[in-house]
Amino acid sequence: xxxxxxxxxxxxxxxxxxxxxxxxxxxxxxxxxxxxxxxxxxxxxxxxxxxxxxxxxxxxxxxxxxxxxxxxxxxxxxxxxxxxxxxxxxxxxxxxxxxxxxxxxxxxxxxxxxxxxxxxxxxxxxxxxxxxxxxxxxxxxxxxxxxxxxxxxxxxxxxxxxxxxxxxxxxx
Numbered sequence: 395x396x397x398x399x400x401x402x403x404x405x406x407x408x409x410x411x412x413x414x415x416x417x418x419x420x421x422x423x424x425x426x427x428x429x430x431x432x433x434x435x436x437x438x439x440x441x442x443x444x445x446x447x448x449x450x451x452x453x454x455x456x457x458x459x460x461x462x463x464x465x466x467x468x469x470x471x472x473x474x475x476x477x478x479x480x481x482x483x484x485x486x487x488x489x490x491x492x493x494x495x496x497x498x499x500x501x502x503x504x505x506x507x508x509x510x511x512x513x514x515x516x517x518x519x520x521x522x523x524x525x526x527x528x529x530x531x532x533x534x535x536x537x538x539x540x541x542x543x544x545x546x547x548x549x550x551x552x553x554x555x556x557x558x559x560x561x562x563x564x565x566x
Contacts, residue, residue: 396440396441396463396464396465397463397464397465397466397468398410398461398462398463398464399413399414399417399462399464400413402464402468402469405469406469406472411427414427414430416472416476417436417472418430419481420472420475420476420479421433421435421436421475422435422436422439422440422468422472423436430462432462439464439465439467439468439471440462440463440464440465440468441462441463441465442460442461442462443460443461443462443463444458444459444460445458445459445460445461446458
């Protein structure tokens with residue numbers, strides 16, 4: 395059964411983010427948060443899967459992301475690596491360092507996938523924005539509606555009530 399970085403982190407008393415950093419420090423991953431990839435060493439212990447909503451239309455509607463599941467042997471291998479090299483790899487020991495020396499940059503999909511640090515709007519902000527947009531769209535139609543429909547109907551109602559009051563006052 396595969397384990398995510400979060401589940402694997404429980405065994406080490408770490409969060410998923412800390413676990414990914416630890417895996418990177420010991421040569422299982424390369425890259426940066428939100429854009430990690432498996433090294434050759436990591437490919438022995440993990441499996442990567444690509445996911446896509448694939449609903450069609452615009453790119454920002456088509457979320458895509460990768461998940462990594464780590465095998466049960468990963469914890470034992472990582473513990474052995476931590477005992478052998480507590481500080482992680484020194485400069486030059488990591489395959490990622492060799493790739494960085496040649497200007498390698500991992501592919502980053504900016505179409506809404508990964509752990510974005512930008513806060514997402516909540517429903518209240520969306521509702522307020524919708525109300526403002528709606529007000530701007532109907533504003534040109536409000537004054538003619540008021541002058542052509544509401545005012546005449548109110549005047550007719552007022553005149554009818556005034557006529558009814560005058561009839562009642564003459565009957566008394």
